[in-house]
Amino acid sequence: MLIRILGFLLETLFFVLIGAALLRAWMNYQRINMRAQPGIFVMAVSDWIVKPLRRVLPTAVAKSRVDWASVLAAFVLALLYALLGVLLIGMLSGGIPEVSPTLLPALLLGALKMLLRVALQVAFIAVLAFAIISWVQPGSPMYGLLGRLTEPLLAPLRRVIPQIGGVDLSALVLLLLLQIGLMVLG
Template sequence: MSGSFGDPSVFLVRVLFELVAFVAFARYFLQLFRANFYNPVTQAIVKITDPVLNPLRTVIKPVGRHDLAALVFGVVMVALMVWAITAMQGVGMTGTGVFIGTVYFTFLTVTNLFFWTVLLRAVASWLGNDRSPGVAFLADLTDPVVDPIRRVLPPIGGIDLSPLAVLLIIQVAQMVVGNLLMG
């Protein structure tokens, strides 16, 4: 019996696949942004992802700072999520449908990664806990995204509005891409 609140099994499948993809994409961006790999949070992500990524790297070689194995693994997790959810809902999808769904949900997962890390970093800055490994991890992921906006939008009265601007840009981008791909 399905109600207006959705299917809990579909929700759990989506959360599990997105969590794995989130970690894979975080690993990709940590390498791309040259994060501090001595940070305990970053080391935990490395230890979690290495058993899958090291064998993949024998086939999918890194290109410069781009850890393509992490990127491909994240996209594959999203594709499996799209396929699993459509199968669970009994919806027949063509290869093109799965491809478009994968592109859309990969975009959503990556932008949600940045949305949540920017939001958490902003909240942590309000609490004044800028020295913890967790906040340093968030800084490693968010600074390369927020700093260009910060250069254009300097703090006003000691308040940094650049994280808010990034959050708005992410939301608008999600709407635009969603309308283009899924509309």
């Protein structure tokens, strides 16, 4: 029971850390002001790992529009999560797992799976929040921010899916697609 609780807490902690690093990368890519929420929170949570990576990355990579330091931070965190997950599973089995030739590919695959899962979940949360705010408070500053974050994801669907009765169903379709993606990963 204690191991399951530790696993849950570990997964929650790494979801927040990886999600913050990915959201930071996405907000920087979209040129969204980081001096307002959620930028302040994202920077507070991820500065400890992103800033040192920025100093280590080559200048050409650092000057790219893509925030590679944040992407790399998310991957390193996902890799650490996979490693801790293997150790936790080993503890359930009664010891530390042996280092084998399949361990590194398994860790990389686990890290990639966690990274994709967090990216899909963060996108799901952003699209859901955008859809709710578009009905409740479409003039709010959060509506504009969420619109900028989700527009690149919704725009391709809006070109294909017609409005029905003046209602844009692209957010609903994207939520379904993201949920299917999460099911496939699971």
